[in-house]
Amino acid sequence: MPTRFRSHSGRVTSLLATLLVGAALVLAACSNDVTRRDVTASLTELVIVPSYEAAADSAEALSTEIRILVSDPTSARLEEAQAAWREARSDWSRVQAYTFGPVMEIRISSLVDWWPIDEAKIERALTRPTISAEDVRETFAADQRGFSALEHLLFSDNVLGRLASGDDAYGQYLTALADVIADAIRQASDEWSGAYGEAFSGSGDLAISENLAIADLVRVPVFLTETIGDMQLGVALGITKAEADPTVIPEGHAGVGIDDLEQNVRGIQDTYLGSSDGLGLSDLIAQLSEGTDQRMRDALSHAIDTIAALKSGGQSLNELVETDPDAVAQARDAIKAVQVILTTEIVSLLGVTIGFSDNDGDS
Amino acid sequence: MDGSSVAVFRIAFGVVALVAIVRFFAHGWIDQLYVDPLHHFSYVGFEWVRAWPAPWMQLHFGGLGLLCLGIIFGWHTRACLILFALGFTYIELIDKTTYLNHYYFISLAALLLAFIPHDRRWSLDARRGQGSGWTPAWTVWALRVQIALVYCFAGFAKLNHDWIVNAAPLKFWLPQHTHLPVVGPLLDEIWVAYAFSWAGAAFDVTIVAWMLWGRSRPLAFVVLVVFHLITGQLFIIGVFPYMMIAASLIFFSPDWPRRLLARFRSRSGSAGARSPDPPRAVGSSWLARIAVLMALAILAIQLIVPVRHYFYPGPVQWNEEGYRFSWRVLLTEKVGHVEYRVSDGQGRMWIERPADYLSPLQAERMTTQPDLILATAHIIRDRYAEQGHHVEVRADAHVSLNGRPAQRLVDPAVDLAAESQGVAAKSWLLPPPDW
Numbered sequence: 008m009p010t011r012f013r014s015h016s017g018r019v020t021s022l023l024a025t026l027l028v029g030a031a032l033v034l035a036a037c038s039n040d041v042t043r044r045d046v047t048a049s050l051t052e053l054v055i056v057p058s059y060e061a062a063a064d065s066a067e068a069l070s071t072e073i074r075i076l077v078s079d080p081t082s083a084r085l086e087e088a089q090a091a092w093r094e095a096r097s098d099w100s101r102v103q104a105y106t107f108g109p110v111m112e113i114r115i116s117s118l119v120d121w122w123p124i125d126e127a128k129i130e131r132a133l134t135r136p137t138i139s140a141e142d143v144r145e146t147f148a149a150d151q152r153g154f155s156a157l158e159h160l161l162f163s164d165n166v167l168g169r170l171a172s173g174d175d176a177y178g179q180y181l182t183a184l185a186d187v188i189a190d191a192i193r194q195a196s197d198e199w200s201g202a203y204g205e206a207f208s209g210s211g212d213l214a215i216s217e218n219l220a221i222a223d224l225v226r227v228p229v230f231l232t233e234t235i236g237d238m239q240l241g242v243a244l245g246i247t248k249a250e251a252d253p254t255v256i257p258e259g260h261a262g263v264g265i266d267d268l269e270q271n272v273r274g275i276q277d278t279y280l281g282s283s284d285g286l287g288l289s290d291l292i293a294q295l296s297e298g299t300d301q302r303m304r305d306a307l308s309h310a311i312d313t314i315a316a317l318k319s320g321g322q323s324l325n326e327l328v329e330t331d332p333d334a335v336a337q338a339r340d341a342i343k344a345v346q347v348i349l350t351t352e353i354v355s356l357l358g359v360t361i362g363f364s365d366n367d368g369d370s
Numbered sequence: 371m372d373g374s375s376v377a378v379f380r381i382a383f384g385v386v387a388l389v390a391i392v393r394f395f396a397h398g399w400i401d402q403l404y405v406d407p408l409h410h411f412s413y414v415g416f417e418w419v420r421a422w423p424a425p426w427m428q429l430h431f432g433g434l435g436l437l438c439l440g441i442i443f444g445w446h447t448r449a450c451l452i453l454f455a456l457g458f459t460y461i462e463l464i465d466k467t468t469y470l471n472h473y474y475f476i477s478l479a480a481l482l483l484a485f486i487p488h489d490r491r492w493s494l495d496a497r498r499g500q501g502s503g504w505t506p507a508w509t510v511w512a513l514r515v516q517i518a519l520v521y522c523f524a525g526f527a528k529l530n531h532d533w534i535v536n537a538a539p540l541k542f543w544l545p546q547h548t549h550l551p552v553v554g555p556l557l558d559e560i561w562v563a564y565a566f567s568w569a570g571a572a573f574d575v576t577i578v579a580w581m582l583w584g585r586s587r588p589l590a591f592v593v594l595v596v597f598h599l600i601t602g603q604l605f606i607i608g609v610f611p612y613m614m615i616a617a618s619l620i621f622f623s624p625d626w627p628r629r630l631l632a633r634f635r636s637r638s639g640s641a642g643a644r645s646p647d648p649p650r651a652v653g654s655s656w657l658a659r660i661a662v663l664m665a666l667a668i669l670a671i672q673l674i675v676p677v678r679h680y681f682y683p684g685p686v687q688w689n690e691e692g693y694r695f696s697w698r699v700l701l702t703e704k705v706g707h708v709e710y711r712v713s714d715g716q717g718r719m720w721i722e723r724p725a726d727y728l729s730p731l732q733a734e735r736m737t738t739q740p741d742l743i744l745a746t747a748h749i750i751r752d753r754y755a756e757q758g759h760h761v762e763v764r765a766d767a768h769v770s771l772n773g774r775p776a777q778r779l780v781d782p783a784v785d786l787a788a789e790s791q792g793v794a795a796k797s798w799l800l801p802p803p804d805w
Contacts, residue, residue, distance in 0.1 A: 247721045369700060
């Protein structure tokens with residue numbers, strides 16, 4: 008090779024190397040500060056585990072209040088038991104944004120939260136001589152168990168009368184339902200506090216890939232918003248079905264449908280923002296698109312405000328569907344707005360697959 | 371020209387195609403993609419192509435597998451290739467949502483092989499005296515051009531603002547693989563996304579030139595193999611990497627398999643590889659001329675099809691008019707959400723969800739592709755028409771492209787039930803965000 012050419016090519020090589028190093032330094036300066044693992048670990052420790060513990064604690068408090076009520080059926084005890092039910096239900100609604108992992112493995116929904124219930128079956132069950140927690144867990148159908156079945160019994164008009172008249176089955180059924188709910192939620196909470204939480208946050212021998220963990224944290228809110236937006240509010244209002252059907256809203260005598268919605272969305276917000284001193288999905292999204300991050304924050308706040316506004320008239324959700332469907336439709340639209348950002352921008356930025364298809368793709 | 375490299379191409383093609391067919395069985399895709407869906411998204415002009423009912427669809431795939439064996443062993447090779455090309459293309463024409471670039475490549479390669487002399491070496495046909503071991507030079511070049519078209523169009527498609535300046539979509543895709551050993555933690559770094567984007571574009575645009583130049587070819591092939599193995603590891607793209615690795619061997623000297631075999635045999639002390647028989651007068655018959663013309667036509671059409679999107683307004687990544695069959699490989703992160711507002715003209719309006727009409731894969735893929743959004747609107751319209759109701763169908767379609775804010779893809783005021791399908795530009799598409 009001629010010397011002149013060699014020397015020229017040497018200069019070009021040096022220039023290229025300098026440019027490459029410079030480009031690498033510039034790009035390295037733009038590197039992501041918060042990793043997916045940081046976020047899953049923080050959410051596990053500061054959001055999910057405390058939320059499940061709160062749900063388990065309030066479910067156990069409900070169980071205690073039910074026992075007190077059964078042994079001392081007075082109006083004051085009934086109010087305390089009903090308040091305990093509301094609190095436990097509220098805490099349970101809040102963890103719906105994390106219904107993956109242990110709650111799926113132990114099929115918790117059929118024990119804790121099933122809708123619709125079968126009131127006739129529940130009444131038939133009350134004709135049994137005795138009812139134990141084991142009966143409820145092993146032989147009762149899903150539509151005879153859970154918060155809604157307990158709501159049916161605890162908020163009925165003559166609950167005190169039946170308990171005071173020595174209807175043992177009634178008291179046993181109440182107690183058994185509350186015990187099964189508390190046991191199931193505690194089991195899930197223990198899993199999250201122990202092995203599963205450790206794996207989900209990325210430590211231990213069974214560590215779950217941070218990408219699978221992030222996918223769960225996105226997928227469940229997507230399904231949750233779809234469920235409440237399309238399957239519940241949409242059908243109740245006759246928006247996603249030609250004929251309106253308000254019975255799909257999982258709301259009984261206690262009338263906590265609006266609080267259910269609010270807590271569901273607050274749970275999604277917890278996942279997105281993380282705790283005040285921790286990380287959330289927002290920290291990953293903001294690194295990729297500040298605009299999307301702000302839109303998601305705004306959409307969540309708007310959804311919560313719109314749902315909370317439904318409470319102002321003191322009506323239940325089912326009543327509002329009849330009396331003020333436009334207000335309920337606005338709440339649905341706000342929840343759908345959250346769903347659209349989740350299923351498009353968030354899913355795209357985090358590279359999450361919502362479905363479970365294993366098909367190839369190359370375009 | 372020595373026909374052994376063309377023979378290797380044929381055998382490798384048959385093996386990879388057979389693996390692709392076996393995967394359809396192994397993953398249960400035959401039922402999932404073709405038998406179970408209630409509706410299929412047909413290509414314009416191919417509405418007559420329908421999926422066979424079970425078990426005929428499975429038998430169809432089984433037949434394709436047997437044809438692959440015929441191709442591999444060179445038994446009635448041309449007939450096997452023609453039938454395979456027709457049978458595989460038939461499957462691909464059933465439903466647009468199953469379109470994959472590498473399935474398109476399989477159809478094209480089978481069609482091309484069907485028209486070129488390839489049965490002259492290492493085939494049962496040759497043993498029956500149908501081959502000389504020589505092949506016309508144009509056959510090798512036809513296959514090289516076919517592969518060059520894939521790489522070049524794929525490369526030029528990457529020379530866009532998103533890919534080069536924003537490192538999109540790789541900056542969204544690579545962090546999904548941070549669990550991989552050794553390199554995993556690096557994949558979360560933005561500079562890695564840029565490095566992959568630029569290297570990927572440079573690779574696609576230049577690899578054919580490096581493979582054609584004798585001095586760079588060995589190193590280029592190593593790079594090619596590494597590139598495809600990495601993409602195969604990072605993305606769910608089936609047999610695509612292996613198909614391209616095997617096919618790219620055609621860039622080596624036409625006699626490389628024979629020489630390699632001779633070297634192997636001389637080391638093992640066995641007899642040297644048999645030299646090819648003297649060339650026959652190839653290309654003089656009218657059949658051979660027709661074969662040349664057909665091969666040229668197949669290749670020439672591919673020069674036009676990938677650029678047809680220039681005849682449509684707006685960017686092809688957004689409107690997808692002319693997107694398929696243009697070698698736009700792993701180019702776009704596009705996610706959408708679609709609902710339909712159905713009204714009966716009497717003041718009643720309700721929402722229909724695509725998932726209630728389509729398979730999960732169809733429901734996922736249709737959200738970003740305007741022609742599928744239109745076709746789904748027609749499925750809804752037709753469902754109500756069967757019940758005696760005339761309805762209007764409007765789409766609420768939001769799409770996020772390469773990390774951009776989700777924007778409406780379709781004009782929500784337009785009644786899609788009244789719009790017709792076809793290849794004309796879709797006036798009801800809205801412009802893309804900040805393009």
